[in-house]
Amino acid sequence: NAxxxxxPKFQVLKTGQxxxxxxxxxxxxxxxxxxxxxxGMGLRLIHYSVGAGITDQGEVPNGYNVSRSTTEDxxxxxxxxxxxxxxxxxxxxxxRGPGLRTEAFFGQGTRLTVV
Amino acid sequence: AQSVTQPxxxxxxxEGASLELRCNYSYGATxxxxxxxQSPGQGLQLLLKYFSGDTLVQGIKxxxxxxxxxxxxxNLRKPSVHWSDAAEYFCAVGALGFQKLVFxxxxxxxxxx
Numbered sequence: 083n084a085x086x087x088x089x090p091k092f093q094v095l096k097t098g099q100x101x102x103x104x105x106x107x108x109x110x111x112x113x114x115x116x117x118x119x120x121x122g123m124g125l126r127l128i129h130y131s132v133g134a135g136i137t138d139q140g141e142v143p144n145g146y147n148v149s150r151s152t153t154e155d156x157x158x159x160x161x162x163x164x165x166x167x168x169x170x171x172x173x174x175x176x177x178r179g180p181g182l183r184t185e186a187f188f189g190q191g192t193r194l195t196v197v
Numbered sequence: 198a199q200s201v202t203q204p205x206x207x208x209x210x211x212e213g214a215s216l217e218l219r220c221n222y223s224y225g226a227t228x229x230x231x232x233x234x235q236s237p238g239q240g241l242q243l244l245l246k247y248f249s250g251d252t253l254v255q256g257i258k259x260x261x262x263x264x265x266x267x268x269x270x271x272n273l274r275k276p277s278v279h280w281s282d283a284a285e286y287f288c289a290v291g292a293l294g295f296q297k298l299v300f301x302x303x304x305x306x307x308x309x310x
Binding site (some may be wrong): 086115117122123124125126127130140172175184185186187188189190191 | 201206214233239240241242245246288289291297298299300301302303
């Protein structure tokens with residue numbers, strides 16, 4: 083069972099570089115989302131998607147772009163990396179259950195350092 | 198706005214002792230509540246969830262949580278802690294219908310011999 087797969091697991095970027103964090107799920111879930119985890123702050127929602135072609139901003143969207151061209155993939159793009167984006171990034175997917183109930187399944191995370 | 202408060206940053210419990218991790222939420226409608234566990238360097242694993250019905254919810258690994266609407270709380274409990282329970286625990290509240298979780302800041306559990 084692959085579940086939610088994130089690549090890469092670790093990445094070091096220089097300030098100003100761009101990159102894409104990949105996220106793929108094989109559970110045919112409608113909903114996908116990106117969170118960042120910082121010490122003492124828990125996880126905060128960056129962007130989310132309720133289906134292919136539909137995305138929206140979360141709590142901390144600045145500096146990040148997303149797109150959802152397929153149900154399976156939800157990449158997160160850093161346009162011009164800044165040290166403040168040093169964090170651990172988690173992708174999650176969830177299903178639309180009975181009575182709109184749902185739960186999130188998380189990937190293993192990508193640890194990003196911006197120097 | 199939704200918010201979740203986990204007042205304890207760290208908790209140390211002796212192996213075999215009972216555990217209670219506190220979680221208070223603020224949410225304008227019926228809350229949908231979750232507890233996740235994160236082992237070092239790992240992703241998040243769902244322990245249990247509450248949508249409606251019985252206010253005492255059973256989860257995996259012997260954990261349970263009780264929803265108390267009057268206190269806006271969803272505390273996690275385990276009667277006897279094992280060394281393998283050492284991890285970080287997150288409480289979260291979610292909006293019905295799609296994936297927008299608001300997380301607390303987490304409680305790191307240390308288990309002493």
